[in-house]
Amino acid sequence: MSRRPQTEIAVLGALSIEPMTGYALRAAIISTLGHFWSESFGQIYPTLARLEADGDVRKDGRQFAITPAGRERLRNLLGEPIERTPPRNGLLLRLFFGRTLGREACADLLRTAHTEALATLETLAAIRAEVDAEDENPDRPYFLLTLAAGEASARAQAEWATSAIAALRD
Amino acid sequence: MSRRPQTEIAVLGALSIEPMTGYALRAAIISTLGHFWSESFGQIYPTLARLEADGDVRKDGRQFAITPAGRERLRNLLGEPIERTPPRNGLLLRLFFGRTLGREACADLLRTAHTEALATLETLAAIRAEVDAEDENPDRPYFLLTLAAGEASARAQAEWATSAIAALRD
DNA sequence: AGAAACATGTAAAATGTTACATGATTGT
DNA sequence: ACAATCATGTAACATTTTACATGTTTCT
Numbered sequence: 001m002s003r004r005p006q007t008e009i010a011v012l013g014a015l016s017i018e019p020m021t022g023y024a025l026r027a028a029i030i031s032t033l034g035h036f037w038s039e040s041f042g043q044i045y046p047t048l049a050r051l052e053a054d055g056d057v058r059k060d061g062r063q064f065a066i067t068p069a070g071r072e073r074l075r076n077l078l079g080e081p082i083e084r085t086p087p088r089n090g091l092l093l094r095l096f097f098g099r100t101l102g103r104e105a106c107a108d109l110l111r112t113a114h115t116e117a118l119a120t121l122e123t124l125a126a127i128r129a130e131v132d133a134e135d136e137n138p139d140r141p142y143f144l145l146t147l148a149a150g151e152a153s154a155r156a157q158a159e160w161a162t163s164a165i166a167a168l169r170d
Numbered sequence: 171m172s173r174r175p176q177t178e179i180a181v182l183g184a185l186s187i188e189p190m191t192g193y194a195l196r197a198a199i200i201s202t203l204g205h206f207w208s209e210s211f212g213q214i215y216p217t218l219a220r221l222e223a224d225g226d227v228r229k230d231g232r233q234f235a236i237t238p239a240g241r242e243r244l245r246n247l248l249g250e251p252i253e254r255t256p257p258r259n260g261l262l263l264r265l266f267f268g269r270t271l272g273r274e275a276c277a278d279l280l281r282t283a284h285t286e287a288l289a290t291l292e293t294l295a296a297i298r299a300e301v302d303a304e305d306e307n308p309d310r311p312y313f314l315l316t317l318a319a320g321e322a323s324a325r326a327q328a329e330w331a332t333s334a335i336a337a338l339r340d
Numbered sequence: 341a342g343a344a345a346c347a348t349g350t351a352a353a354a355t356g357t358t359a360c361a362t363g364a365t366t367g368t
Numbered sequence: 369a370c371a372a373t374c375a376t377g378t379a380a381c382a383t384t385t386t387a388c389a390t391g392t393t394t395c396t
Contacts, residue, residue, distance in 0.1 A: 040356070041378095091252055
């Protein structure tokens, strides 16, 4: 259940794209990986310190840069089995006990979920426009893959919410 | 970030459907809520002890049963805002850095994800057959809602994986 | 009787977030 | 100069899982 390796993937991965400070690292993780990953300062700085001690990153002034050893380590980490976090969907937990919660409250939850899914789709569309423009970026095909995953999931959520609201009316 | 209320929802919710032992509670959470929720013994027993001290559950022999006060508490908890766990999708984290991981390894990950999504759909189909048969169950409409969410998400994942594998070939 | 499953509980270890302390840099 | 933002780091707190210890019940 150790997430350490996965935190290291996020940190080394971001640094493999360009050197940056720990502060910028967090901003990059929020803005770029935000739809499928998250890290807090409390994880980032200790991880950077460990990676520096191991020679996987080097501190140039305030910027952290990945070293050749770090790239090698990133390659190895990426090949390790995916660690699953236990599922925890608060919306479905509430809907499952919907008889106690009440039909109207359930419909409210579903309308909120629908609105959020549409908002996510808008955000992702904006990101897609940006990424589409980066013609030369060798990472682009992979960025687009993860983007498509977010879009597929948000579309599915929106459609499900719509049909669930309809189902509740009967 | 306190998940305590949500653990209590899972425990009180399960007991609102029928009384059972702590051991059976875990089995019920795994088998019935398993696609969107999880709890371990280390959470379940302390939560039961707390709920019993508060008068929300009563121990009859080894069975725990929800009390009227517990039903009231469950209603209140269900109405509280949903606590989000930070997103953490190890598959997308790896694909995002796919240039370093390599195209073939990415395709492998996607094929595995596709297979898993199909397996989930099969499991859910079996559950749907059971739930469909429970004609008299007043919880059924809500169970079906959460089931549909799982199906929509698994279908979306399967379709995305298929198109992502195709996209990688170019 | 012996094995397997049922049942309870807790301590240790890991994980992770939040809040705070502290200071440097930049823009107005 | 002053405010805002950038930047680093850590300590306290909360959360969770895992592993272990310990029995009971049921089945063969």
